Amino acid sequence: MNNDFLKIVDLALAEDLGAGDVSASLLPDEQVSATIVCRESAVICGIELAQLAFKTLDSDLKITWQVKDGELVNSNQILAVLSGSSRAIISAERVALNFLQTLSAVATQTKLLSDKIIHTKAQLLDTRKTLPGLRLAQKYAVKCAGGVNHRLGLYDCIMLKENHIAAFGGIAKAVKKAVESYPELDLIVEVETLDQLTEVLALNGVTRVLCDNFSHQALIQAVQMSDGKLPIEASGNIDMDTLVATAETGVDFISTGSITKNIQAIDLSLRFS
Numbered sequence: 001m002n003n004d005f006l007k008i009v010d011l012a013l014a015e016d017l018g019a020g021d022v023s024a025s026l027l028p029d030e031q032v033s034a035t036i037v038c039r040e041s042a043v044i045c046g047i048e049l050a051q052l053a054f055k056t057l058d059s060d061l062k063i064t065w066q067v068k069d070g071e072l073v074n075s076n077q078i079l080a081v082l083s084g085s086s087r088a089i090i091s092a093e094r095v096a097l098n099f100l101q102t103l104s105a106v107a108t109q110t111k112l113l114s115d116k117i118i119h120t121k122a123q124l125l126d127t128r129k130t131l132p133g134l135r136l137a138q139k140y141a142v143k144c145a146g147g148v149n150h151r152l153g154l155y156d157c158i159m160l161k162e163n164h165i166a167a168f169g170g171i172a173k174a175v176k177k178a179v180e181s182y183p184e185l186d187l188i189v190e191v192e193t194l195d196q197l198t199e200v201l202a203l204n205g206v207t208r209v210l211c212d213n214f215s216h217q218a219l220i221q222a223v224q225m226s227d228g229k230l231p232i233e234a235s236g237n238i239d240m241d242t243l244v245a246t247a248e249t250g251v252d253f254i255s256t257g258s259i260t261k262n263i264q265a266i267d268l269s270l271r272f273s
Contacts (some may be wrong), residue, residue: 002048004136005048005049005052005136005137006052008049008133008134008136008137009049009052009053009056009095009099010056011133012053012095012098012099013053013056013057013092013095016091016094016095017091021087021090021091023090024086024087024090024091025087027086027087027090028086029085029086029087030085030086031083031084031085031086032083032084032085032086032089032272032273033081033082033083033272033273034081034082034083034089034270034271034272034273035078035079035080035081035082035270035271035273036050036078036079036080036082036096036097036100036268036269036270037076037077037078037079037268037269037270037271038073038074038075038076038077038079038104038266038267038268039075039076039266039267039268039269040075040266040267041072041073041074041075042072042073042104042105042107042108042266043070043071043072043073043104043107043108043110043111043144043145044067044068044069044070044071044072044073044079044100044104044107045069045070045100045103045104045106045107045140045141045144045145046069046099046100046101046102046103046104046137046141047065047067047068047069047080047100048069049096049099049100049103049137050080050096050097050099050100051063051065051096053092053095053096053099054082054084054088054089054092054096056092057085057088057091057092058084058085058088058089058092060084060085061082061083061084061085061088061089062082062083062084063080063081063082063083064080064081064082065079065080066078066079066080066081067079067080069107069144070107070144070145072111079100079268082270086272089270089272093270096270097268097269097270099137100266100268101265101266101267101268102131102134102138102263102265103137103138103140103141104141104266104268105263105264105265105266106138106141106142106145106259106260106263107141107142107144107145108145108263108266109258109259109262109263110124110126110141110142110144110145110146110147110259111145111146113147113240113243113256113258113259114145114146114147115146116240116243116244116247117243117244117247117254120247120248120250121250121252122234122246122247122251122252122253122254123147123148123252123253123254124146124147124148124253124254124256124259125147125148125149125150125233125253125254125255125256126138126139126142126147126148126149126150126255126256126257126259126260127150127235127255127256127257127260128150128151128153128154129257129260129261130260130261131260131261135152135153136152138260139152139260142259142260147259148253150255151186151188156185157185157186157187157188158178158182158185158186158187158188159187159188159189159190159210160174160175160178160187160188160189160190161190162190162192162212165189165190171189171191171196171199171200171203172199172203174189175187175189175200175203175205175206178205179204179205183205186207186208187205187206187207187208188206188207188208188209188210188233189206189208189209189210190209190210190212190235191209191210191211191212192212192213194218194221194222194225197209197211197222197225197226198225200230201225201226201229201230206230207230207231208230208231208232208233208252208253209222209226209230209231209232209233210233210234210235210255211232211233211234211235211251212235212236213235213236213237214234214236216245216246216249219232219234219246219249219250219251220249220250222251223249223250223251231252231253232250232251232252232253233251233252233253233254233255234246234249234251234253234254234255235254235255235256238254238255238256238258239256239258243256
């Protein structure tokens with residue numbers, strides 16, 4: 001069991017249940033069967049979170065999953081069969097489906113975009129543009145669908161962006177301070193021009209360069225200038241229309257917040273048998 005997921009589920013249940021589910025309390029508390037159905041084609045993700053929601057309210061509840069995280073399903077396909085307390089199933093339903101439909105949306109979008117650039121060497125990265133409280137879950141969904149995780153937060157990787165660089169008075173000073181202070185951490189430096197890229201390539205201790213809002217021609221030049229010395233990440237204004245052309249410039253990574261924030265929940269339903 002993922003303890004981080006358990007914390008998320010507990011918070012979600014507390015938010016929804018409050019002092020108790022008054023609607024469910026009207027039901028006869030009897031054993032029932034139910035199914036979860038996906039109403040559209042999707043890449044499923046969030047099974048552990050959904051299961052935790054149900055099992056937290058009824059530890060004896062039985063769930064038989066017909067799919068696994070990362071699996072593509074068809075419209076009207078049954079995802080799971082449940083057997084347990086009618087009140088527990090009803091009370092946990094919304095929280096469980098919220099996790100499933102949101103994480104499946106992330107996985108589906110990630111799979112869609114990853115497949116579009118599979119003919120290139122570029123890998124699709126997520127960002128920190130996640131729903132509050134759901135970062136670990138959303139980043140798990142990205143990995144399930146073939147994407148790659150960027151830094152998890154502000155603690156596991158140094159990323160020097162325009163404001164950091166401005167505060168230090170230049171890239172070289174910022175990089176020097178970062179390497180001296182946290183030599184064990186990866187260091188990513190964001191650049192906005194090819195001149196800045198030239199400066200970064202001459203420095204030691206940098207792990208990757210992020211080219212922010214570069215044109216496609218500028219990205220091609222950036223790849224040529226780096227010549228394998230440092231991986232090149234492209235970011236900024238990456239969408240369905242620009243993704244493939246960006247990947248075909250030869251960059252190593254493409255980061256986009258769209259796979260975690262510009263998503264549409266997958267249509268799911270739960271019905272008693």
